[in-house]
Amino acid sequence: MSQQEDSLISALYPPPPPFVKFFTDENIEKLENSKKGNDTVELEDEDKVLEFLTPPTQPEGDTYRSFGNIWQFNDKMPKLEEMGIEKLYKDPDDKSSSNDSKFKIQELRTLLKSLLLNFLEVIGVMSSAPDQFHIKIDQIRTILINIHHLLNEYRPHQSRESLILLMEKQIDTKRNEIEEIENTCKNVEEKIKHLIQSHVDRTGEPDQVQDIETQTAADDMLELKIDKDFKNSSSPSYTVKFEGL
C-alpha cells in the first residue's frame, strides 16, 4: 500500500528534464559570450552542451498542439464570425470611446430580453407545432453564445477596474500604517518630553552641578526632539547628546 502511495507521489511531479544540469553559471556565461562574439574556439562537445541552453524555435503557423488541444500563439478572442456563429449585436460606432462599456451593457440587456422572448416562443411552438422546436432552440443557442461572448469581451475592462480597486485599497492600508507609526512615535516622544520636564521641575534647583547638567541635558533633548520630528537625523547624534546626562 505504502509503495503504491510512493509511486503515486512520484508520478505527481515528474522529474526535471535531464538537461537542467547543464544550466550552470559557467555555461550560461559561455553561451552569452558565444552569442556576442561568435566564438569558434570552443570544442565540439561543449557546443553540444550549449545547444540545450538555447530555447527551441517556435513552430511554424499560428497554432500549436499541446495535450491534445490546439492553442494559438497569440492569445486573442476568436471572433463570433470565425466560429461560424451569427453576431447579433452591433459594434459601437466609435470603438475607442468611453461609450464602449456602456454600449455593451445596453446590448446585453437587449439580448437578455430577446432570450426570454425566445423561450416564450419555444413554449408556444412546442404546444402548436412540436416538430418545429429545433429552429427556436438554435436561435436561443445563438443568443446565448452571443451573450457569453459579450461578457468575455468585457473581461479585460473588468480586470483593469478590479486592479484599480485593489490599488486604491493598498494605498489606503499604507496610509493608515504610516499614520499609526507616526502617531505612536509622537506619543512616545511626548511621554519622554513630559518625563524630562517633570524631572527638571522636581530637581530644578540651579545651585547644584548635577542639576545643571541635567537641565542642559534635558534642554538638549527637548531641542533634539523639536529638531527631530520626523526629519532625517541619524541615530549617532542621539548618543552624543545623550552622554551629557
Add this chain to the structure above:
Amino acid sequence: MSDRLTQLQICLDQLLNQFVSMLNYVDSSHDLSATNPTETKLSDPMRPVIPTSSEFQSSIYELSTDLILKTRQVLTLIESLPGAGVSKEEQVEKIERLQKELNSLEEKKVQAVRSKDELLSFVNLIIEEFTSDLI
C-alpha cells in the same frame, strides 16, 4: 466572492436550468385533451397521476415568477458591471497614477519606519542609562 462577470455567467446558467425544468414540468404534468368532442379523453399509462388544473396553473405561476426574478437578478448584475462609461485609456492612466502614488507612499513608509527605529534605539538608550544608574 467571484467577480461580477462570473456571477453573471452563473446566473445565466441558472436561468437556462430554469428554462429546462419549466419545459420539463409542462411536458410531464400537462393534461391531455381529446382531438374532437366524440373521442374519449385518454390517459397516459406512464403517468397515472397528473396534477389538477388549478395545481398546474399555480405551479406554472410560481415557475414564471421565479423566472422573472432570475431575469431581474441578471439585469441588476448587468447594470452593476464595473467601470461603465470609462474608457480603456482613462483606466490605464488611473492605474499609472495609482502606481506612482503607491511608490511614493512606500518611500514615506520606509522613512516612517526608519524614524521609528531611531526613536526606539533612543528610548533603549534612556532605559539602559537609567537602569545602570540604579545599579
